Amino acid sequence: MAEVLVYVDHVDGAVRKPTLELLTLARRIGEPVAVALGGGAGDTAAALAEHGAARVLTDDAAEYADYLVVPKVDALQAAVAAVSPAAVLVPSSTEGKEIAARLALRLGSGVITDAVDLEAGGEGPVATQSVFAASYTTKSRVSKGTPVITVKPNSVSVEPAPAAGSVEALSVTFSEQATGTKVISRTARESTGRPELTEAAIVVSGGRGVNGAENFSLIEGLADSLGAAVGASRAAVDAGWYPHSNQVGQTGKSVSPQLYIANGISGAIQHRAGMQTSKTIVAVNKDAEAPIFDLVDYGVVGDLFQVVPQLTEEIKARKG
Amino acid sequence: MSLRIVVTVKYVPDATGDRHFADDLTVDRDDVDGLLSELDEYAVEQALQIAEGRRQGGDDAEVTVLTVGPEDAKDALRKALSMGADKGIHVEDDDLHGTDAIGTSLVLAKAIEKAGYDLVVSGMASTDGTMGVVPALVAERLGVPQVTLLSEVSVEDGVVTGRRDGDTASEQLQASLPAVVSVTDQSGEARYPSFKGIMAAKKKPVQSWDLSDLGIEAEEVGLEGARTVVESAAERPARTAGTIVKDEGEGGKQLAEYLASQKFI
Ligand SMILES: Cc1cc2nc3c(=O)[nH]c(=O)nc-3n(C[C@H](O)[C@H](O)[C@H](O)COP(=O)(O)OP(=O)(O)OC[C@H]3O[C@@H](n4cnc5c(N)ncnc54)[C@H](O)[C@@H]3O)c2cc1C
Ligand SMILES: Cc1cc2nc3c(=O)[nH]c(=O)nc-3n(C[C@H](O)[C@H](O)[C@H](O)COP(=O)(O)OP(=O)(O)OC[C@H]3O[C@@H](n4cnc5c(N)ncnc54)[C@H](O)[C@@H]3O)c2cc1C
Numbered sequence: 001m002a003e004v005l006v007y008v009d010h011v012d013g014a015v016r017k018p019t020l021e022l023l024t025l026a027r028r029i030g031e032p033v034a035v036a037l038g039g040g041a042g043d044t045a046a047a048l049a050e051h052g053a054a055r056v057l058t059d060d061a062a063e064y065a066d067y068l069v070v071p072k073v074d075a076l077q078a079a080v081a082a083v084s085p086a087a088v089l090v091p092s093s094t095e096g097k098e099i100a101a102r103l104a105l106r107l108g109s110g111v112i113t114d115a116v117d118l119e120a121g122g123e124g125p126v127a128t129q130s131v132f133a134a135s136y137t138t139k140s141r142v143s144k145g146t147p148v149i150t151v152k153p154n155s156v157s158v159e160p161a162p163a164a165g166s167v168e169a170l171s172v173t174f175s176e177q178a179t180g181t182k183v184i185s186r187t188a189r190e191s192t193g194r195p196e197l198t199e200a201a202i203v204v205s206g207g208r209g210v211n212g213a214e215n216f217s218l219i220e221g222l223a224d225s226l227g228a229a230v231g232a233s234r235a236a237v238d239a240g241w242y243p244h245s246n247q248v249g250q251t252g253k254s255v256s257p258q259l260y261i262a263n264g265i266s267g268a269i270q271h272r273a274g275m276q277t278s279k280t281i282v283a284v285n286k287d288a289e290a291p292i293f294d295l296v297d298y299g300v301v302g303d304l305f306q307v308v309p310q311l312t313e314e315i316k317a318r319k320g
Numbered sequence: 321m322s323l324r325i326v327v328t329v330k331y332v333p334d335a336t337g338d339r340h341f342a343d344d345l346t347v348d349r350d351d352v353d354g355l356l357s358e359l360d361e362y363a364v365e366q367a368l369q370i371a372e373g374r375r376q377g378g379d380d381a382e383v384t385v386l387t388v389g390p391e392d393a394k395d396a397l398r399k400a401l402s403m404g405a406d407k408g409i410h411v412e413d414d415d416l417h418g419t420d421a422i423g424t425s426l427v428l429a430k431a432i433e434k435a436g437y438d439l440v441v442s443g444m445a446s447t448d449g450t451m452g453v454v455p456a457l458v459a460e461r462l463g464v465p466q467v468t469l470l471s472e473v474s475v476e477d478g479v480v481t482g483r484r485d486g487d488t489a490s491e492q493l494q495a496s497l498p499a500v501v502s503v504t505d506q507s508g509e510a511r512y513p514s515f516k517g518i519m520a521a522k523k524k525p526v527q528s529w530d531l532s533d534l535g536i537e538a539e540e541v542g543l544e545g546a547r548t549v550v551e552s553a554a555e556r557p558a559r560t561a562g563t564i565v566k567d568e569g570e571g572g573k574q575l576a577e578y579l580a581s582q583k584f585i
Pocket of ligand 1: 206208234268271290358
């Protein structure tokens, strides 16, 4: 069976969920071979094997952390040369997309970004994309060379499928460009203890209607009652009420949870671009005319300062 | 020496309009107004600030704005020129219709080389394709460092420094010029063109180049050269109208009941 390369996104050996989703999708088009780079690369093997990686190619050179993007492109290029895969899959993070594009250019092939689904086709894998703020669904494929495709988080549910996961060292020669952009310092984001925004099954967001940083505790309270991640509109972020890393939308994170609850958010097109593919959408807004209500499965026209605390209490009571 | 800055700006269909695909599955540009991608305004702003900083320090700088697009794409250049850029380059050719990201990066890289550059500044993503890959591709083609997705950027003594806020960490980056930079909408509000700026823009030079000026063959770009094909595009069915209730004191409880009925609680 044809092999499919999967680029592994991990933090010090802990594999992030979008990679497990890629392994699930990769099995539809071939046999997954994972490529894990940087510190802790070897530690990823067990999790990858459990989710279907037949082989795990690793290299833990310091260059991956010390320089931006290009060393990882060099490594994937080396992996493609070693494996001759039917396709290369990369998680759709900002960095993942850059890696994928540069790799495709080097391979003389094409790149598709932000796929939300993937299936085998007669002329290679066919990717589904959700475009124009999710108002269109397109199906595309790469028509020349080895397809390089990035896939959005939460596009598929993870299915374990034990495989060999034999670890092999990947031999990489770094290009002249590899050391062009130095990472002179790195500050890890502090963990809030809540699920990661792009990976969460439920996201609770607040917008301008939350009316102040101090009131975001209401949003956090609701999120915690549901085990959800917290999101924010750009208006709330620009006002300094919540960190930019939690912004949902075109220039923030794109989320696709099972449930999205928008509180005090009007539903501007740029916000919708980041949440419109959520499975179930709920909104609380005091303006019955707010465009967000065009999207909802359930909406409450009301003051969030009344509705949200009551909802949180009721959830806690029901959960006992 | 003058610091030569090239800003890449894209002309895109207005996101607040009704965007559609044409029969050949490319973007229908006839039915909806176009404009300078809002995210490229941030690129123009940072380029202007870098140039102004140089001039204050007694050095010189020149900001050229570059677009690849149809006739109307001149509007995007005009907007950038009225913000304060010095000159424009418009790459236009019928054979460019349907170009994909890899093809676009070829045209941009050739035009940037022909224009001459020390620094390229791009937006974080276009507001139509939203791929966020063109700056990285241009850097790969030019063989210069990519210093992308910066929320803060500065250029001093031939070195560009910036902050990149990633998924799991915030990084401080550094590279020597020449380099390709892209900036996010966190980099600082873009200025509005002044009346004076709008009048001045009308007199600023705009060069027009076609594929032969750049030594690019027609089959390398356009639908023919594209390495990706769109097989189908379907308008997403309108969501079935949801239930909307007015809060009369029990809104939170009603919502909880709904969430329970959907098994979220
Ligand atoms: C290039 C570009 C990129 C952008 N990217 C993003 C992005 O990534 N994400 C994003 O979110 N936006 C983005 N925006 C901004 C976007 O256009 C909107 O300005 C923004 O989403 C508005 O945020 P909001 O809904 O919180 O605020 P508003 O539009 O001001 O809406 C506030 C809502 O709260 C309601 N409200 C007020 N008080 C209460 C109350 N007590 N109880 C209940 N409801 C209340 C109001 O009725 C209103 O509907 C972008 C814009 C541009 C131009
Ligand atoms: C809905 C949709 C989906 C698409 N999907 C794909 C796909 O999967 N694969 C693919 O190869 N192509 C795809 N394309 C085509 C692709 O968007 C265009 O080729 C485009 O020119 C480059 O990508 P982008 O607009 O996403 O740019 P981005 O990479 O998002 O743009 C980043 C920056 O590059 C600069 N830039 C980009 N284009 C130009 C330009 N024409 N002139 C000047 N500067 C520019 C700007 O500074 C911009 O801010 C798609 C287009 C659309 C409309």
